[in-house]
Amino acid sequence: MEAPPDNDVLWARSLHFTHRDGSPALGGVSIGVREGEVLAVSGPRGSGKTTLLSCLSGLTRAERGEIWFNSAPLHTLGPVARERLRRDRFGWIDPAPLLVPELNVWENAALPLMLRGTSRRRAKAAALEWLDRLDVGDRARLRPHELTQAERQRVCIARALAPAPAVLFADEPTAPLHRADRAHVLRTLTTAARSHGITVVLATHDPETAAVADRTVCLLDGRRVHTVHLPPVGESEGRAACSLSA
Amino acid sequence: MxxxxxxxxxxxxxxxxxxxxxxxxxxxxxxxxxxxxxxxxxxxxxxxxxxxxxxxxxxxxxxxxxxxxxxxxxxxxxxxxxxxxxxxxxxxxxxxxxxxxxxxxxxxxxxxxxxxxxxxxxxxxxxxxxxxxxxxxxxxxxxxxxxxxxxxxxxxxxxxxxxxxLRPRDTVLATRAATRTLGRVGRQAAKAAGGRGGARGRAGSAPTRGGTGGPEDASRLPVSPPGSRPAADGHPAAGHRPAEGDALPAAGAGPTEADARLNGAGPTQADGRADGAAPRPAPPRPSPTALPWGAALLAAGLAVEAYAGGGATAAGLRLPGGLHGPGAALLGWTLTALGLALAGPGLTHLCGRLLQSAHPGAVRLLAGRGLMEEATRIGRPVGVLCAVASGAYAMAALGTDSATAGPLTVLGGLVVAGCALATLGTAAVEARQARAETTAALVRLGAPATALRGAAALRAGALLALFVPLTALVAELASVPLAG
Incomplete structure (x- = not known):
């Protein structure tokens, strides 16, 4: 078995995954994530980005293929060990800010730390610090429903960054935001990750978002591609007929 | 069909x-x-x-x-x-x-x-x-x-x-509820938008939120008590309100969600995606306020029972209206049961508040806040169950010396007790359905299953610790004057 390269913190080879209903998701994706980089996984909707991220983070188990994290195999771990690894070393940002509605903002951000067994005071200090850094420090005592969507998403990012994970998986973190908020959120995310040496795997279908990354990996229909050649959207007759000016 | x-x-x-x-x-x-x-x-x-x-x-x-x-x-x-x-x-x-x-x-x-x-x-x-x-x-x-x-x-x-x-509510109601609960946010948004009609946009988009959300959104809302039902009904009604078309991101989420539904491979993935398209946390339900009423009714019921039963000992305090006899006892029981059912949500809320007080860790925080959030949903069946249990206890205490209960009494008691228990179980299922999304997010964060289970067990334990002694106390108080 070939050992992974030293500078790759996370490394996967020929991952295959099929959904339970039989629709194919990943067909032999190989990927290497270097230490401390921001890697964008781009591709249109339905190209398997989310599945790849959840396989890499151990949320779902790939059918075939290998995943190595820090030179230790992840694909052979059981669910409990994967859960522990996810809690201790990985962070996850959802496409939508899913906060626990009954906790206030700083409690939400401190929750992963508290789940790891950090004392309440230290968890609160770390959470408040990250919230300040992400410009939502003044909202720390509000409940999630009182925030705007962009603020909630920033709280989610603070929650993911507060435990200082080794690898942060961000699944379309800017999907529900306007472009101004999108740029702000991305900037804060990448700056924080770079300054703390956190490796980020960023799934996105937006080329602008992918531009902030150090490296981009393209997926198409569950396969890794180097050049995307999609047929250009031509002006068909139906379009012309439907247009209002015609 | x-x-x-x-x-x-x-x-x-x-x-x-x-x-x-x-x-x-x-x-x-x-x-x-x-x-x-x-x-x-x-x-x-x-x-x-x-x-x-x-x-x-x-x-x-x-x-x-x-x-x-x-x-x-x-x-x-x-x-x-x-x-x-x-x-x-x-x-x-x-x-x-x-x-x-x-x-x-x-x-x-x-x-x-x-x-x-x-x-x-x-x-x-x-x-x-x-x-x-x-x-x-x-x-x-x-x-x-x-x-x-x-x-x-x-x-x-x-x-x-x-x-x-389950009757479909008018969207006017939903708007009123939304503006009431979102009042502060609306004002903040207006401030942030610098008077560009931000408040109007937000308030207008509020009722459609439930509609543009996926099935999770819909499932989260209807299970709550009638107050928040209309938000889910905003969905088909959105067509009646053309003014909401310009109400920004929520309205725009519809087509993307539909795309996700078409592209999504499995049903679970499609759901997760749709969920991601337009997730707005529902404003929390107001905390229950009926605790004073419940306590008052409970006390009144116990007092009526005491007067009904204790005629011989408290002759000087006999009510002039003649509140005594089995009718008064029945009235007392009814008042007590009603009081318990009314006080249930408030007591559950109190229980959750106590549970999460004094520097809680993650488990205690999740358990206590969850209980506070679900107070209305869980508390009412718990209160009803307590009322039934106290009634059964008092009946059993009385039934030892009076005639044995006939088959119909037993059947009726079984039906009522079984219904109360089953309703509590169903309410628990409902609460779990409503929190499924949050639980999934916590699992993705890496929250250990033991912590989540521990929080659930803590919740159940706290409820038991509060309500079992309360029920026993009420039943004892209710049966003392009747037996004496």
């Missing part, structure tokens, strides 16, 4: 819940029929027959309560974008839900009729033919219209209750 199809293709857990409604309805129907039998056998004792009929209200109410709880958790009759698109909006789904409920309770009523006829000896050839209880009136012919009228009571009550609970 749709109701039948929806009924048939449900998961076993859902079918079990519907069977519980059937069983409760069967029990209630049998009680009603035996009232008829008693009246047939004792045509001169009309007052006593009416009293028996009046007692049937308690199991009837318990059955309707269970039916509404089951209908709220029914996944088949929840607003779904796909169904709304083909014209099955909240109104039709309400009809489907009411029909489903009617189906299960009619089944129960028929079962009750069969058993009743069989026990009377009208249907021969089966065991237990020889039972000749007086309430069966075995010598008289059973008047069919009367029996059918009585039997139709349960399905009618259950269906009406379900339809009333």
């Amino acid at each position: 749709l109701a039948l199809r929806v009924t048939r293709s449900a998961r076993p857990a859902v079918q079990v819940r519907r069977l519980l409604v059937t069983a409760a309805s069967a029990g209630t129907g049998f009680l009603l029929l035996s009232t008829l039998g008693y009246a047939l056998g004792h045509p001169w004792a009309s007052a006593s027959a009416v009293l028996r009929l009046a007692w049937c209200v308690v199991p009837l109410a318990a059955t309707a309560y269970l039916a509404t709880a089951v209908a709220r958790t029914d996944p088949g009759t929840r607003p779904r974008p796909g169904l709304a698109a083909i014209g099955l909006g909240p109104a039709r789904l309400m009809a489907v839900s009411a029909t489903t409920t009617a189906l299960s309770s009619v089944l129960g009523s028929l079962l009750a009729l069969l058993v009743f006829l069989h026990l009377r000896g009208d249907l021969t050839g089966l065991p237990f033919d020889g039972v000749r209880w007086e309430f069966l009136a075995p010598d008289q012919p059973l008047p069919l219209p009367g029996a059918l009228t009585l039997l139709s009571l349960t399905p009618l009550t259950c269906s009406t209750a379900v339809a009333l609970m």
Whole structure:
């Protein structure tokens, strides 16, 4: 078995995954994530980005293929060990800010730390610090429903960054935001990750978002591609007929 | 037909819940029929027959309560974008839900009729033919219209209750609720938008949120008490309100969600995606405020019972109106039960508040805040269960020296207690359904399953620790004057 390269913190080879209903998701994706980089996984909707991220983070188990994290195999771990690894070393940002509605903002951000067994005071200090850094420090005592969507998403990012994970998986973190908020959120995310040496795997279908990354990996229909050649959207007759000016 | 199809293709857990409604309805129907039998056998004792009929209200109410709880958790009759698109909006789904409920309770009523006829000896050839209880009136012919009228009571009550609970609300109500709860946010948004109509946009988009959300969104809202139901109904009604078209991101989420639905490979992925398209946390339900009323009613009930029973010892304090005797005791019990049911949510909220106080860790925080959030949903059935339990305790304490309980009393007690228990279980299922999304997010964060389970166990333990002594105390207080 070939050992992974030293500078790759996370490394996967020929991952295959099929959904339970039989629709194919990943067909032999190989990927290497270097230490401390921001890697964008781009591709249109339905190209398997989310599945790849959840396989890499151990949320779902790939059918075939290998995943190595820090030179230790992840694909052979059981669910409990994967859960522990996810809690201790990985962070996850959802496409939508899913906060626990009954906790206030700083409690939400401190929750992963508290789940790891950090004392309440230290968890609160770390959470408040990250919230300040992400410009939502003044909202720390509000409940999630009182925030705007962009603020909630920033709280989610603070929650993911507060435990200082080794690898942060961000699944379309800017999907529900306007472009101004999108740029702000991305900037804060990448700056924080770079300054703390956190490796980020960023799934996105937006080329602008992918531009902030150090490296981009393209997926198409569950396969890794180097050049995307999609047929250009031509002006068909139906379009012309439907247009209002015609 | 749709109701039948929806009924048939449900998961076993859902079918079990519907069977519980059937069983409760069967029990209630049998009680009603035996009232008829008693009246047939004792045509001169009309007052006593009416009293028996009046007692049937308690199991009837318990059955309707269970039916509404089951209908709220029914996944088949929840607003779904796909169904709304083909014209099955909240109104039709309400009809489907009411029909489903009617189906299960009619089944129960028929079962009750069969058993009743069989026990009377009208249907021969089966065991237990020889039972000749007086309430069966075995010598008289059973008047069919009367029996059918009585039997139709349960399905009618259950269906009406379900339809009333799930009735589609006007969006005006939703707007009012949303502006009330979002008032502060709306003002902040207005401030941030620098008077570009931000507040209007936000307030306008609020009612559509439930509509543009995926099935999770819809599932989160309808299970809450009637107050937040309208948010889910905003979905089909969005078409009536063209002004909301410009109300930004929520409105724009529709097509992307549809895309996700088309592209999404598996149903789970599609759901997760749709969930990601437009997730807005629902404003929390207001914390329960009926605790003072509940406490007052409880105290009043206990006082009435004390006066009713303690005539000999407290002769100087006898009420001039003559509040004594079994009628007063019954009134006291009713007041006590009502007080417990009203105080349930408030006490649950208090329980959660105590649980998360004083520097809580993650588990205690999740458990306590969850309990505070679910206080209305969980607290009411818990209060009702406590009322039933205290009533049963007091009856048992009294029943030791008085005549032993007849089969009908036992059946009625079983129906009421079973309904209260089943309603509590259904409410717990409902709460779990409503929190499924949050739980999934916590799992993705890496929250250990033991922590989540520990939080749930802590919640149950805290409720037990508060309500068991309370029930015992109330039951003891209620039974002391009656026994003495």
